[in-house]
Amino acid sequence: MTSSDIPHGTALAAEATPRPRRRRPFTVARVVRGAAPYLLILPVVVTIVAILGYPLYHLARLSFQKYGLFELIAHHGTSVGWANYSSVLHDSVFWDVLVRTIVFTVANVALAMGIGTLIALLLTKVSSFVRVLLTAGLVLAWAMPPVVAVQVWVWMTNRENGILNYTLTKLHVGDYSQHDWLETPFSQLSLTTSLLVWGAIPFIVVTVYAGLSQVSHELVEAAEIDGARPRRVFWDVTVPILKPIFLILTSLSIIWDFGVFTQPFLLIDQTRINASNELMGIYLYEEGYVKTDFGRGAAISILMLLIVAVLSVVYVRKMVRTGEEAS
Amino acid sequence: MRARRRRTRFLWDAVGLLLFVVIAFPVYWMVASAFKPDDELNGASPTWFSLHPTLSHFNDAIHRPFFWDGVKNSLIIVSATVLLSMVLAFLAAVALAKFRFTGRKAFVILIIGIQMLPQAGLIIPLYVVLARYHQVNALSGVILTYMTFVLPFSVWMLRGFLLGIPKELEEAAMVDGSSRVGSFVRILLPLVAPGLVATSIFAFITTWNEYIFARVLLNDQSKQTATVWLSYFTGTSRNTDWGGLMAGSTLIAVPVVVFFLIVQRKIAFGLTAGAVRG
Numbered sequence: 001m002t003s004s005d006i007p008h009g010t011a012l013a014a015e016a017t018p019r020p021r022r023r024r025p026f027t028v029a030r031v032v033r034g035a036a037p038y039l040l041i042l043p044v045v046v047t048i049v050a051i052l053g054y055p056l057y058h059l060a061r062l063s064f065q066k067y068g069l070f071e072l073i074a075h076h077g078t079s080v081g082w083a084n085y086s087s088v089l090h091d092s093v094f095w096d097v098l099v100r101t102i103v104f105t106v107a108n109v110a111l112a113m114g115i116g117t118l119i120a121l122l123l124t125k126v127s128s129f130v131r132v133l134l135t136a137g138l139v140l141a142w143a144m145p146p147v148v149a150v151q152v153w154v155w156m157t158n159r160e161n162g163i164l165n166y167t168l169t170k171l172h173v174g175d176y177s178q179h180d181w182l183e184t185p186f187s188q189l190s191l192t193t194s195l196l197v198w199g200a201i202p203f204i205v206v207t208v209y210a211g212l213s214q215v216s217h218e219l220v221e222a223a224e225i226d227g228a229r230p231r232r233v234f235w236d237v238t239v240p241i242l243k244p245i246f247l248i249l250t251s252l253s254i255i256w257d258f259g260v261f262t263q264p265f266l267l268i269d270q271t272r273i274n275a276s277n278e279l280m281g282i283y284l285y286e287e288g289y290v291k292t293d294f295g296r297g298a299a300i301s302i303l304m305l306l307i308v309a310v311l312s313v314v315y316v317r318k319m320v321r322t323g324e325e326a327s
Numbered sequence: 328m329r330a331r332r333r334r335t336r337f338l339w340d341a342v343g344l345l346l347f348v349v350i351a352f353p354v355y356w357m358v359a360s361a362f363k364p365d366d367e368l369n370g371a372s373p374t375w376f377s378l379h380p381t382l383s384h385f386n387d388a389i390h391r392p393f394f395w396d397g398v399k400n401s402l403i404i405v406s407a408t409v410l411l412s413m414v415l416a417f418l419a420a421v422a423l424a425k426f427r428f429t430g431r432k433a434f435v436i437l438i439i440g441i442q443m444l445p446q447a448g449l450i451i452p453l454y455v456v457l458a459r460y461h462q463v464n465a466l467s468g469v470i471l472t473y474m475t476f477v478l479p480f481s482v483w484m485l486r487g488f489l490l491g492i493p494k495e496l497e498e499a500a501m502v503d504g505s506s507r508v509g510s511f512v513r514i515l516l517p518l519v520a521p522g523l524v525a526t527s528i529f530a531f532i533t534t535w536n537e538y539i540f541a542r543v544l545l546n547d548q549s550k551q552t553a554t555v556w557l558s559y560f561t562g563t564s565r566n567t568d569w570g571g572l573m574a575g576s577t578l579i580a581v582p583v584v585v586f587f588l589i590v591q592r593k594i595a596f597g598l599t600a601g602a603v604r605g
Contacts, residue, residue: 036422036426037422037426037428037431038422038428038430040418040419040421040422040426041418041419041422041423041434043415043418043419044415044416044418044419044478044482045434045437047415047471047474047475047478048437048441048475048478048479051453051471051472051474051475052441052444052449052475054456055449055452055453055455055456056449056452058452058455058456059451059452062451062452062455067455072455072458075459119346122339122342122343122346123343125335125336125339126336126339126340126342126343127336127340130339130340130343130344130347131343133343133344133347134343134344134346134347134350136351137346137347137350137351138350139587139588139591140350140351140354140584141350141351141353141354142587142591143580143583143584143587143588143591144353144354144580144583144584145535145536145554145579145580145583146536146538147536147538147554147557147558147579148357148554148557148576148579148580149353150558151557151558151560151561151572151573151575151576152353152354152356152357152573152576153353154561154572155356155357155360155569155572155573156353156356158567158569160369161368161369161370161371161373161569163356163373166372166373198350198353201350255443255445258445259445259446259447259448261445261446261447261539262538262539266538266558280447281445281446281447281448282447284447284448284450284451285447285450288450288451289450289451289454289543294451294454294455297450297451298451298452301448301449301450301451301452304445304447304448305444305445305448308443308444308445308448309443312440312443315439315443316436316439316440316443319435319439320432320435320436320439
């Protein structure tokens, strides 16, 4: 060490050791520093409270009022107590819609998760050319706007000259010429499911595939050396590692499918939407908005929001925990 | 052994190719149909690939009433929503990524919880409240509505990008004697720019694709967005102009697909980075 370095070194050391201090002075700089995060989140919080919080508060109030077109213009509803809720809960259509929506959600989530996981596993088995090609196809499907996808489905499945009827007939699956895919409620909802599953698969495949690539080869090889068959390796090594991903994907899919609106609303012809094929989102729209019975619609909305809130607890808790860990 | 392995690989490849055809077909069929002359569209047996492509359907689609109104309204709504949201979301993301403060967790719950709200459940309250403040049938009402959906995921995505910036870089700038704000502007902003672009594009896609609120909150045909325009295309007539419908669909899908291809990798990464760690 040369002599010229010594003063420099000591100066640094002196700065590094904390000087004994009395209470830190209450300076403007410190106040600004402490307030900074709150000032930074303030605009977002204000926007969300004003445009979402206030309407939600209003929604709760509306659900206890008679509020139709007249009241909308007068800006004033009349209180009716729990009448809206009791009317909804005593309506057999509501219960039919609820059961139908649950069955629909379970079927959609199971199909999308199942097919998506299988395709992700397939991606690990194919040659790189097929992998790139298949991924490109998935990304294309993923990128399609929902309204556009609905119109393409309408065109492909239309009765007179849809490609689906033509292909099924040509493949001798049966005589599908002039087959109407919107004939029965089951057929209408199955068609909706085919569209939703097609749209949901890419996200699931990409996410599961990313998770699979994180399963270390050493772990799989170790299990194989220990004599585990591929099926055992999959269930005892791969699945546990993917569990958090499955949990998140499943809960997200449940929430999305339960509240789905655009695709069934546009795919099932407007004139055919009725009590026999409505899902919760559409039921709510028809009862509250179309019939301009906003009070009753508000009661249905509250019930739907409560159901979804319960469904999303798992997901939100998980995300909050990762959010806390990451920082 | 090797021959068997090669045979199974070949089998998987065949399955993969078949799946590719099934999954990509609807997109192909949309574009192919948009370019087909009418006699090929309405004929008894379809042509898989037209040898006489035509642009007439695109010409029809863009000259249908309210197409340009829809595009213009969509562009106004999208750009206003994205611009406003990015500024506000970026500030909040900085708070989440760079500060620890009381109430941080509550804010995170708010941000994530909102994204779980089913949009259908919010039709009635938003309609009634916006009607009260004369924001129904006004683009501003829709912009405000979209912001509440764009803000939460933008904050969350930007926070992820900000966390990716090594602390050392920031500290290095501070040691050099620049203030916190100075270091932020000179060091942080350029580094986070790609994240900002990715988040903006994601916000663009969400807003451009949105349907329910645009349909409920905008009644005049001249106020409608492009997606609502497309949803009314078939109308009530029995003879649908399939070529025009597919041309319109293609036109509305193109900007989304292009942007989506740009950010797809980043989005998948952002979503999985959080998911796998836990």
